[in-house]
Each structure stands twice: as structure tokens, then as C-alpha cells.
Amino acid sequence: MQGSVLRMGPCGGGGGHCRDMDMRGVNRVVKLVVRHGDTVDAISVLYERNGREEWTDLWGGQGGTLSEICLRPDEHFTGVVGHYGEFDGSFAVRSLTFVSNARSFGPYGQEDGVPFALPAAGGKILGFHARSARRLDALGTYVKMADQSTQTPGN
Numbered sequence: 001m002q003g004s005v006l007r008m009g010p011c012g013g014g015g016g017h018c019r020d021m022d023m024r025g026v027n028r029v030v031k032l033v034v035r036h037g038d039t040v041d042a043i044s045v046l047y048e049r050n051g052r053e054e055w056t057d058l059w060g061g062q063g064g065t066l067s068e069i070c071l072r073p074d075e076h077f078t079g080v081v082g083h084y085g086e087f088d089g090s091f092a093v094r095s096l097t098f099v100s101n102a103r104s105f106g107p108y109g110q111e112d113g114v115p116f117a118l119p120a121a122g123g124k125i126l127g128f129h130a131r132s133a134r135r136l137d138a139l140g141t142y143v144k145m146a147d148q149s150t151q152t153p154g155n
Contacts, residue, residue, distance in 0.1 A: 006123075009140025010130060011116035012084040013091025016137035019059040021127040023142050025050040028076060028126065032098065036108035037064035040082075040093040040136040045128055060132040069098060069105045076101055077125035080141060085113020093136045122146055 005023055030053055031046040042060025046053055071077075082096040094113045097106035101124075118125075120143045127142040 004145050005126060006143045006145060007129065007140065008118050008143055009116075010138035011082070011118060011140065012093045012131065012136070012138025014131065014137070015090045015092070016131040016133035016135075019057070019130040019132055021045065021047065021056055021129065021142065023127050026126050026142075027051075028124075029071060031071065032069040032105075033058075034067045034069070034096065034106075034108045035060065035062065035064040036067065036096075038094075038110050039087045040064075040096050040109040040139075041134075042132065042136055043096075043128070043130070043139070047127060056128075059130045060136040061134040063135070067108055071100060072102070075103075077120065077141075079117065079119040080125070080139065081115070081117045082107075082109075082139070083111050083113040083115050084138070087135070091137065093139055096139065 027048045033044045035041040041064035044058045045056045079099040083094040095107045095109035095111045118141045123143045123145040125141045126144045129140045131137040
């Protein structure tokens with residue numbers, strides 16, 4: 001697999017514990033689970049690694065409503081936008097909207113606070129990293145940049 005993987009972010013507060021995906025052999029994000037209410041409580045990622053599907057732990061707490069984002073086989077995330085701000089005495093991710101090459105999902109949580117964007121800049125999001133404890137404190141992405149030598153005109 002050609003191209004480089006860049007770590008973007010995280011955006012949000014400094015609380016919680018570091019959460020990370022081992023990006024070795026990751027081909028794509030298959031599904032994302034988001035728990036949300038007045039803030040983004042947690043996320044969990046189902047990804048494909050070397051042809052097998054694997055889940056991350058639940059990054060955050062059990063609060064909020066559960067929503068699932070299921071990507072089609074030809075679909076990938078091209079960006080994440082959201083807000084972060086003070087919630088219950090600490091800074092946390094208040095809202096997330098996930099953008100794919102075909103559609104948009106969200107917003108999940110409340111669009112309140114400081115806006116942020118994690119664009120893939122022509123690449124695709126292969127994974128995520130975060131800070132979390134009782135809720136999602138911050139979120140970042142791993143972006144696979146397109147290999148310029150294999151792109152054809154118009155792509």
C-alpha cells in the first residue's frame with residue numbers, strides 16, 4: 001500500500017487518557033459507534049486490518065444515545081468537524097460530524113463551543129486517536145495521503 005499516514009490533531013480538551021489505534025496493516029474504517037447527548041460521550045471504531053475486522057475499546061463513557069455509522073465498501077471518511085468546549089467542569093468534545101466521500105453523518109452532540117475541523121486534504125481517514133475518560137475529551141485522525149504517482153487525471 002503506497003502513500004504515507006499522517007497523524008492529525010487531536011482537537012479538544014486535555015483531560016482523560018490517551019487512546020490510540022495500531023495503524024499497522026489497517027485498510028479502512030468499516031463502522032463507527034458514537035454515544036452522544038449534550039456532549040460526545042464516547043466512540044468505538046470497527047476497522048479492517050489485513051482482511052480481518054477489529055474493534056477498538058469504547059473510548060469514553062456509557063452515557064448518551066447510541067448511533068452507528070456503517071460505511072459502504074467503497075466509502076471512506078474524508079473529514080471530521082466538530083466543536084469542543086466546557087462541559088461539567090472540564091473541556092470535552094461537544095459535537096462531531098463525520099464526512100465521507102458519499103455523505104455526511106451527524107452532528108452528534110451539541111454544536112456548542114469552539115469549532116474545529118480535521119480534513120483529510122485529498123486523502124482518506126484510516127483511523128482515530130483520542131483522549132477520553134467519562135466522555136470523549138479530544139479526537140484526532142490518521143490520514144492516508146494519496147500516492148501522487150498512481151493518481152490519474154481527474155481523480
